[in-house]
Amino acid sequence: MLEVTQLKTWFPVKKGFFGKTRYVKAVDDVSFTLSRREVLAVIGESGSGKTTLGRTVLRLIKPTGGRILFDKKDVTYMPESRLKWYRFATAMIFQDPFGSLNPYHTVQYILEEPLILRGVPPSERREKVVRALDDVRLTPPEDFLKKYPHMLSGGQRQRVGIARALITRPSLVVADEPVSMLDVSIRAEILSLMRSLQAKFDIAMVYITHDIATAKYLSDKILVMYAGKMVEYGTFRDVIREPLHPYTQALIEALPDPDPSNRFTKRKVPPGEPPSLINPPPGCRFHPRCPYAIRGKCDVEEPPLVEVKERKVACWLY
Numbered sequence: 001m002l003e004v005t006q007l008k009t010w011f012p013v014k015k016g017f018f019g020k021t022r023y024v025k026a027v028d029d030v031s032f033t034l035s036r037r038e039v040l041a042v043i044g045e046s047g048s049g050k051t052t053l054g055r056t057v058l059r060l061i062k063p064t065g066g067r068i069l070f071d072k073k074d075v076t077y078m079p080e081s082r083l084k085w086y087r088f089a090t091a092m093i094f095q096d097p098f099g100s101l102n103p104y105h106t107v108q109y110i111l112e113e114p115l116i117l118r119g120v121p122p123s124e125r126r127e128k129v130v131r132a133l134d135d136v137r138l139t140p141p142e143d144f145l146k147k148y149p150h151m152l153s154g155g156q157r158q159r160v161g162i163a164r165a166l167i168t169r170p171s172l173v174v175a176d177e178p179v180s181m182l183d184v185s186i187r188a189e190i191l192s193l194m195r196s197l198q199a200k201f202d203i204a205m206v207y208i209t210h211d212i213a214t215a216k217y218l219s220d221k222i223l224v225m226y227a228g229k230m231v232e233y234g235t236f237r238d239v240i241r242e243p244l245h246p247y248t249q250a251l252i253e254a255l256p257d258p259d260p261s262n263r264f265t266k267r268k269v270p271p272g273e274p275p276s277l278i279n280p281p282p283g284c285r286f287h288p289r290c291p292y293a294i295r296g297k298c299d300v301e302e303p304p305l306v307e308v309k310e311r312k313v314a315c316w317l318y
């Protein structure tokens with residue numbers, strides 16, 4: 001349903017008055033496919049390009065290169081005037097349940113607004129709103145209709161955010177760190193709710209997170225990003241059981257409560273910070289932090305994405 005090929009989103013930055021334009025290569029050659037009812041987790045540290053990838057896929061940002069096919073239609077460079085159907089077919093769930101809901105609107109209006117935009121007649125709107133609240137388990141729905149966002153807890157607000165995204169029955173949803181600002185105790189509940197609604201409504205979902213531990217609640221596939229590059233891509237089960245890329249291994253090693261079924265031996269998380277995207281390290285972008293870096297190779301040549309054990313990995317070890 002969604003086919004993303006070698007997607008690039010580069011942001012131009014000017015250096016000095018006569019300076020050459022350089023680019024922040026936030027998304028640099030990312031490819032994946034997603035079918036209806038599938039969830040892809042996009043994992044990576046802060047600044048690795050996850051949000052940019054999600055927003056580009058939804059065409060909220062114009063790509064620099066590559067291709068986005070949605071239901072076989074090429075939306076990569078489709079002008080805004082012809083994108084209305086794509087806007088209607090897609091939705092986004094945001095990180096901040098406080099900032100993403102208009103504080104002056106009631107829950108009822110927040111949920112009705114996308115329906116109004118789509119021309120749903122008033123007679124049908126209330127019923128849809130009530131059903132949407134019921135779907136996200138804000139019950140009884142009548143108790144929530146007249147409430148304002150500040151009267152709700154963080155978890156309840158995010159439920160409203162989810163209801164708003166799904167009320168129009170989109171077929172593709174990007175959820176950008178939807179639980180990272182919520183209390184740890186309710187994260188699993190919200191993620192499980194998203195999983196059940198995603199399956200119920202046949203939604204394809206891109207779940208963006210820096211926390212690989214939360215991905216287990218809803219992911220079928222996983223795409224690991226490092227400094228704008230995809231470094232590993234495969235089914236969630238395979239990648240968690242046996243991560244191949246040293247960076248994926250480090251992310252899994254860093255989990256506070258590692259899955260005891262993991263067979264790999266204990267390794268230390270590599271020290272250091274993710275690199276600058278304006279001037280990334282040559283060769284493999286991970287080489288300054290990689291315990292296995294091969295001198296003269298990893299710091300010179302960029303590893304291609306190769307197929308190993310039914311997944312894709314970009315590392316010279318394979």
Ligand SMILES: Nc1ncnc2c1ncn2[C@@H]1O[C@H](COP(=O)(O)OP(=O)(O)OP(=O)(O)O)[C@@H](O)[C@H]1O
Binds near residue numbers: 011044045047049052
């Ligand atoms: N509009 C923009 N103009 C210039 N640079 C941008 C723009 N948006 C993002 N960037 C840069 O692109 C890089 C990737 O940012 P992005 O927000 O996609 O990362 P992220 O993985 O979502 O990070 P986080 O986990 O902190 O949300 C960063 O270096 C960021 O500063």
Ligand code: SF4
Binds near residue numbers: 246298317
């Ligand atoms: S290509 Fe080299 S530096 Fe990069 S992850 Fe593989 S071993 Fe490490």
Ligand SMILES: [Mg+2]
Binds near residue numbers: 050051052176
């Ligand atoms: Mg982000």
